[in-house]
Amino acid sequence: MLRVGDVGMSGERVRAVLIAAAIRIKPELGYGGISGAEHITADWGLDSVDRMELLIAVEEAFGIEDEVDPRVFMTPASVNDLTEQIMAAEAALR
Amino acid sequence: MIPTVHPPGAIVLSGRTMAAHFFRAGDERLSHAGGWDLVFGDRFGRGVLNLDGPRHRDYRKALLPLLTRRAASGYEPVAREVLDRALTGVAADAPVDLHALVKPIVFEVSATLFAGITGEAAMELLGAYTALQDPGDALGTADGRRVARQVVGARRRLRAALGEAVAAMTDVDGPVRRLRELPDPPGDEEIAQNLAILILAGFETTSYVTARMLWLLARHPGHQDALRADGSAFAAVFAETTRLHPPLAWLPRTAATDLSIADTAIPAGSGVYFDIAATHRDPEVFEAPDEFRPERHAAPPQGKFAQVPFSAGRRVCAGIHVGTMEAETITTGILRRFRLTAPPGAHIGDVSANGSTVTPAAPLLARCHPLP
Ligand code: HEM
Numbered sequence: 428m429l430r431v432g433d434v435g436m437s438g439e440r441v442r443a444v445l446i447a448a449a450i451r452i453k454p455e456l457g458y459g460g461i462s463g464a465e466h467i468t469a470d471w472g473l474d475s476v477d478r479m480e481l482l483i484a485v486e487e488a489f490g491i492e493d494e495v496d497p498r499v500f501m502t503p504a505s506v507n508d509l510t511e512q513i514m515a516a517e518a519a520l521r
Numbered sequence: 522m523i524p525t526v527h528p529p530g531a532i533v534l535s536g537r538t539m540a541a542h543f544f545r546a547g548d549e550r551l552s553h554a555g556g557w558d559l560v561f562g563d564r565f566g567r568g569v570l571n572l573d574g575p576r577h578r579d580y581r582k583a584l585l586p587l588l589t590r591r592a593a594s595g596y597e598p599v600a601r602e603v604l605d606r607a608l609t610g611v612a613a614d615a616p617v618d619l620h621a622l623v624k625p626i627v628f629e630v631s632a633t634l635f636a637g638i639t640g641e642a643a644m645e646l647l648g649a650y651t652a653l654q655d656p657g658d659a660l661g662t663a664d665g666r667r668v669a670r671q672v673v674g675a676r677r678r679l680r681a682a683l684g685e686a687v688a689a690m691t692d693v694d695g696p697v698r699r700l701r702e703l704p705d706p707p708g709d710e711e712i713a714q715n716l717a718i719l720i721l722a723g724f725e726t727t728s729y730v731t732a733r734m735l736w737l738l739a740r741h742p743g744h745q746d747a748l749r750a751d752g753s754a755f756a757a758v759f760a761e762t763t764r765l766h767p768p769l770a771w772l773p774r775t776a777a778t779d780l781s782i783a784d785t786a787i788p789a790g791s792g793v794y795f796d797i798a799a800t801h802r803d804p805e806v807f808e809a810p811d812e813f814r815p816e817r818h819a820a821p822p823q824g825k826f827a828q829v830p831f832s833a834g835r836r837v838c839a840g841i842h843v844g845t846m847e848a849e850t851i852t853t854g855i856l857r858r859f860r861l862t863a864p865p866g867a868h869i870g871d872v873s874a875n876g877s878t879v880t881p882a883a884p885l886l887a888r889c890h891p892l893p
């Protein structure tokens with residue numbers, strides 16, 4: 428299986444993947460310009476299924492399976508927080 | 522009381538007086554979109570059930586001609602055909618889970634009528650709906666990925682199937698064409714979401730009510746025989762079933778602005794629920810309210826809002842005629858072929874996982890004995 432490092436899983440790329448996935452779920456988010464600091468639930472209106480979608484988007488974008496702990500996706504407030512947590516968890520796997 | 526959870530701070534209203542306030546508030550005061558987001562988010566998209574304002578009004582107006590009493594009786598052959606096919610697989614004399622039997626039938630009828638999706642494809646779509654309706658707690662556990670993949674896959678399949686349906690339904694007089702004929706027509710993606718919501722609103726409610734009705738009839742052989750002998754008994758049995766077991770036990774809303782309802786201050790954003798199930802068991806209105814007594818419906822219930830299984834007012838259920846036709850076709854069709862029996866035992870109540878729709882607390886089992 429591909430390891431994270433092999434496909435260059437930088438924080439910046441993870442963040443871009445998450446934002447692209449959010450816009451796919453809610454196209455209207457794309458019109459306003461997104462900073463990544465918005466609250467995923469309160470500002471963007473993403474629910475628990477949408478958070479699952481973000482998890483799958485990261486897995487698909489980086490060709491990884493069973494590497495990211497789903498629990499990481501449960502609570503973070505913003506995409507920026509989420510990116511940080513994913514990268515921290517990945518660093519711990521190394 | 523049906524066990525459930527409502528969000529912290531939510532206000533639950535019940536009874537006829539509160540009903541008047543609740544049903545008369547427009548969606549600019551009590552939001553349907555916000556309310557249904559509390560129940561299943563917007564993961565089925567948006568349609569007539571969970572939109573507010575002018576878009577809701579336009580879509581509802583466009584779809585109503587497809588849902589009249591006359592239109593519903595035109596759909597009856599579809600319901601009969603799907604039922605006949607399903608009943609060939611029923612095991613004689615063995616216990617059958619009535620909800621599991623009825624749900625795919627009602628689903629296929631809805632999917633056929635509104636999206637032209639039949640047979641195997643309809644069953645796949647039902648699988649996607651089921652996964653999305655109760656997505657579970659995939660993000661709460663370290664190995665929740667499998668569930669997350671299933672749920673996300675289900676949503677993608679649902680979108681793909683209904684997207685294809687929009688293309689395939691272009692030349693049919695159905696919801697796709699009616700919505701496209703609006704002066705300011707929605708795009709294909711929005712039309713697909715409307716189909717998703719129309720199917721959702723129709724199949725869960727109707728299949729639950731029909732399963733309940735069959736179960737009650739299995740437990741009340743006298744009423745079962747009476748209905749088998751005379752179809753005109755259906756209306757009272759249906760009314761009594763939806764009184765005891767309204768499939769939407771609570772109607773969900775959020776306060777769109779700061780509100781005051783009967784001297785209760787409700788801050789903007791609060792969840793507000795109307796408790797239909799409790800209202801239907803008011804002993805002041807219904808004698809022995811917990812008992813199954815179709816006879817009580819010989820006369821209409823006293824008092825406005827005493828019985829509101831289809832809601833009331835401007836946003837009353839759009840599918841009353843279709844839902845009633847489906848329930849009647851399936852119930853009388855089954856009674857023609859089978860005598861139903863169910864073990865006595867305690868009444869099986871309802872539970873609600875999402876604060877609005879109910880499911881039986883235990884499987885509703887009955888035996889189907891073929892009639893000559
Ligand atoms: C026994 C069967 C049914 C029952 C008890 C039932 C009940 C209800 C209730 C209580 C509402 C109000 C929801 C709310 O206020 O938030 C509703 C709305 C709705 N129902 Fe039904 N329903 C049934 C069958 C159907 C069927 C078969 C269809 C479609 C063919 C359907 C389509 C709708 C739609 C589109 C709405 C939204 C109306 C609006 O907000 O303007 N229903 N239903």
